[in-house]
Amino acid sequence: MTSPDHRSPFDPASVLPDALLERFRKRAAQHDSDNTFPHDDLADLRDAGYLALFAPTELGGAGLGLAEVSLLQQRLATAAPATALAINMHLVWTGVAKALADRGVDDLRFVLEGAVAGEVFAFGISEAGNDLVLFGSDTDAAPQPDGSYAFTGTKIFTSLAPVWTQLGLHGLDTTSPDGPKMVYTFVPRSEEDAGRIVTRDDWNTLGMRATQSRTTQLRGAVASADRVVRRIPPGPNPDPIVFGIFSVFEILLASVYTGIARRALDVAVETVGTRRSKKTGLTYSQDPDIRWRIADMALAYDALPPQLATLSRDIDILVDHGPRWFSLLSGVKHRAVTMAKAVVDDAILVAGGSSYFAGSELSRLYRDVLAGMFHPSDPESAHSTVATAWLGPVAG
Incomplete structure (x- = not known):
């Protein structure tokens, strides 16, 4: 490699x-x-x-x-x-x-x-109704005399649920003298912890079904002292673990949805090259309206790979965008998922009625791409972050 x-x-x-x-x-x-x-x-x-x-x-x-x-x-x-x-x-x-x-x-x-x-590491950050995401947690992190922590709470969207061996998570320590503190750590999956880490078999979704991102209940799950990697104040924080999680998470999410868009565009191109109009006798690739729509899809898709390349390389070579980083990262994720959904929508239209059948690849891409809007940063959070970057915080 x-x-x-x-x-x-x-x-x-x-x-x-x-x-x-x-x-x-x-x-x-x-x-x-x-x-x-x-x-x-x-x-x-x-x-x-x-x-x-x-x-x-x-x-x-x-x-x-x-x-x-x-x-x-x-x-x-x-x-x-x-x-x-x-x-x-x-x-x-x-x-x-x-x-x-x-x-x-x-x-x-x-x-x-x-x-x-x-x-195999899984991501145990998401919690139902917790729009603070990295800046707060409803999971209780209880300090133990030996420096370990016991975590009690519920994590949602735990991808890799059937196979993970280590769960990276966060919780809130409200009892230590220097608290409250956000605690970032890793807990192992083992037979001894079976009663303290419970994975619900509750993943039955519209799309992205193979992720098996099931709910994980923590009932005093213990992370040893040597796996407690960060204790930081809740709320916005310059700690490198916050930047690290946010940057890698947003870039890789945007990458997945950009890949979905590319596949939808490729399938659309292949399909219009073989579908033939009864009216003209020509393939749909010669229809001016279809050509315009394919071009529009390509124009939208082509913008994302260069953005991902630039931002990811900047992270690799330690470019310092300062406070702009969060708006740049949330922005590229938002653009990727909205672009991908628009491209898949258009691919469905140019492919015709066959794409409406459940067995169609485009049908599956249509369902899968919908998940993009639910990952952080969601549209509201992305717009708030970018507005603050350009206009400053809301007065008051």
């Missing part, structure tokens, strides 16, 4: 060759229909070194940066969006570990070592 410091272009097909993508694409429909987790996809990704993409070569990883992983996630999402979204959550934590290490903070080295060893 190519090092992120190497100046020759990175080729995502070196990690995800066409034959592998085609296997993912064939399985995706079945996992969507059956509402099952893609264990076979995960096995193939593990064999391809995907779990350790961000780990440095000296640890046995691929040594890639966010710019290269963004390209890989765009490519994977063209074949199996739900698989890409699921593995995103593992890549978020490993990407955060790399981003912190690049900035001189080695507290998450064990995450990179664990990824090389085969650990």
Whole structure:
């Protein structure tokens, strides 16, 4: 694999060759229909070194940066969006570990070592009704005499639910003398913790079904003292873990939905090249209205890959955008998901009535792309962040 410091272009097909993508694409429909987790996809990704993409070569990883992983996630999402979204959550934590290490903070080295060893990390941040996201938590983090923490609360949208081995999460410590503190840590999944970490079998959704992002109930789940990586005040915070999570999360989410848009555009192009008008005898690729619509889709899609490349590379090479970072990152995620939905909508129109059938790939992409609006930053949060960046905070 190519090092992120190497100046020759990175080729995502070196990690995800066409034959592998085609296997993912064939399985995706079945996992969507059956509402099952893609264990076979995960096995193939593990064999391809995907779990350790961000780990440095000296640890046995691929040594890639966010710019290269963004390209890989765009490519994977063209074949199996739900698989890409699921593995995103593992890549978020490993990407955060790399981003912190690049900035001189080695507290998450064990995450990179664990990824090389085969650990699967899940993202336990989302909570129902918690629009504070990284700045607050309804999960109780109770300090223990030995420095460990016991977590009690409910996490939602826990992707990789059937397979994760380590759950990265946060909770609020309200009892320590220096509290309140947001506590970031990792808890393992083990037989001993079976009663303290309960995964509900409740994932029955419109789209992104193969992610199996089930609800996780924490009932005194214990994180050992050596896995408590951050204790920071609640609310907006300049701590590098906040920037690390926000930046990697937003870039990789935007990458997945940009990949969905690319696949929808490709399918639309293929379809109009074979559909033929009874009226003119010509393929629909010669129809001026269809050509305009395809061009409009391409114009929208073409804007996103360069933005992702620039922002992810800026994170890799430690460019300092200061307070603008949050508006740039929430903005690119928002643009990616709105663009992707518009492109899929148009692909459905140009492909015709066959795309309305559940077995159609475009039908599945249509359902999958809807999930984008629910991930942070949601449209309201993105607009608020960007408005503050340009206009300042609301007076009062």
